[in-house]
Amino acid sequence: MKSLRTLLTIALSLTATVALAVGPSPAPMKQKEVLSVGFVKVGHLAPMLMLEEELKKLNIEVKRAEFVRYADARTALLSGSVDVSAVGPGDLAIVAAQGSKNLIGLTGVGSSNKFLVVRKGVKIDEWGDINGKKIAIAPGSAVWFQWAMTLIEKNIPYTSFSPVNVQGGGTAFVQAMKRGDIDAMVLWEPFESQAVAEGDAYFATKLDYSQSRSVGAELGMLAASGEAMATKKELVRRFLWAYLKVEEQLAKNNDQFADAYSKYTGLPLNVTKESAKIIKLGGVLNKEQVGRLAEAAFKQGIVQKDVTKEAAELYDDSMAKEIKK
Structure with missing residues (x-):
């Protein structure tokens, strides 16, 4: 026989599921x-x-x-x-x-998780590896804000890397990476996955900047x-x-x-x-x-x-x- 705690857990789970369902038209x-x-x-x-x-x-x-x-x-x-x-x-x-x-x-x-996108051939496995790297950013963008606040919360100086300001849409970032102008980029989907799928980059999965308390x-x-x-x-x-x-x-x-x-x-x-x-x-x-x-x-x-x-x-x-x- 299921314990009371187990039954309560099931009941709460079902309630949560129902609560999240979209109602009738x-x-x-x-x-x-x-x-x-x-x-x-x-x-x-x-x-x-x-x-x-x-x-x-x-x-x-x-x-x-x-x-x-x-x-x-x-x-x-x-x-x-x-x-x-x-x-x-x-x-x-x-x-x-x-x-x-x-x-x-x-x-x-x-x-989603937000991992730094790194050009193939460039080694960035830990936060310390961004030192001196050329990292493309879109100043003022939502992902830039996530990135900047994560650095602050981790006590990593913003000056530890070399920011490359990229204007326009995500395609400009992908092209800059293809040319080798940058070492990594702080970007948004689908351009992150595009660079990875086309073989130009990889996700640095230990550098997740989606979890800052300030930005989320x-x-x-x-x-x-x-x-x-x-x-x-x-x-x-x-x-x-x-x-x-x-x-x-x-x-x-x-x-x-x-x-x-x-x-x-x-x-x-x-x-x-x-x-x-x-x-x-x-x-x-x-x-x-x-x-x-x-x-x-x-x-x-x-x-x-x-x-x-x-x-x-x-x-x-x-x-x-x-x-x-």
Whole structure:
């Protein structure tokens, strides 16, 4: 006979599973509506691939806007040129520091380990091995913030390596590595796995910079403009339901995730299959983490005033929690 503790553990496990399941579809809108959606072509946002099809069933037409960077999506949300989009978790601190409330975080989208990507032939096995190495970074990016805060928490001087600032998308990093211009790079998927899959690099698995207390492992955040939350809340709710439904489906099937990832980003399936093994779909962000991000951003001079409280107040995942019954 199972012990009481075992039965209780099973019961709690089942309860947690039920609590995380996406609830039934909301009713279609009574008349056709239009929602402007920002698309950022990165793997952890692969659920976006099937978003339009799902929203069409709910009588919502999607007006697309594509962005290369989270920063561009953030600007579009603040200006009201898009209603919803994905942005970086740290963007709430930037928005709050600007004195704006026109961007509301809704939920995280996924997490993964972040290993330094090292050029073949270069030896970086331990943190001490980064001394003097040329490491490509994208200053101000979400992954750069993860990297910088990890170094601080490990008491490793930022000056211990030679930073190479790379502008533009991830392709520029991959090309720099192919040319041998850099020894390693702090990057995002799918470009990390692309460099590894093409034989130019390897993951330094002992150098994981995703676990800093200040930044955490969250890869992105779905957000709505304040205006959309005020005037199109039911459309935003249906957008969020559709995204979470597809996310739940892809999270259960890694092959399906890799296929959607490939179609969404345009990358070869052999690349996305490797990248999909690393990414865990489903947000890990919460108000407390947003607050820690904002505090760290202030201490490091990324924002010029302490907006820990204000940034946390801009994160409202109550709608996502209602959808996940």
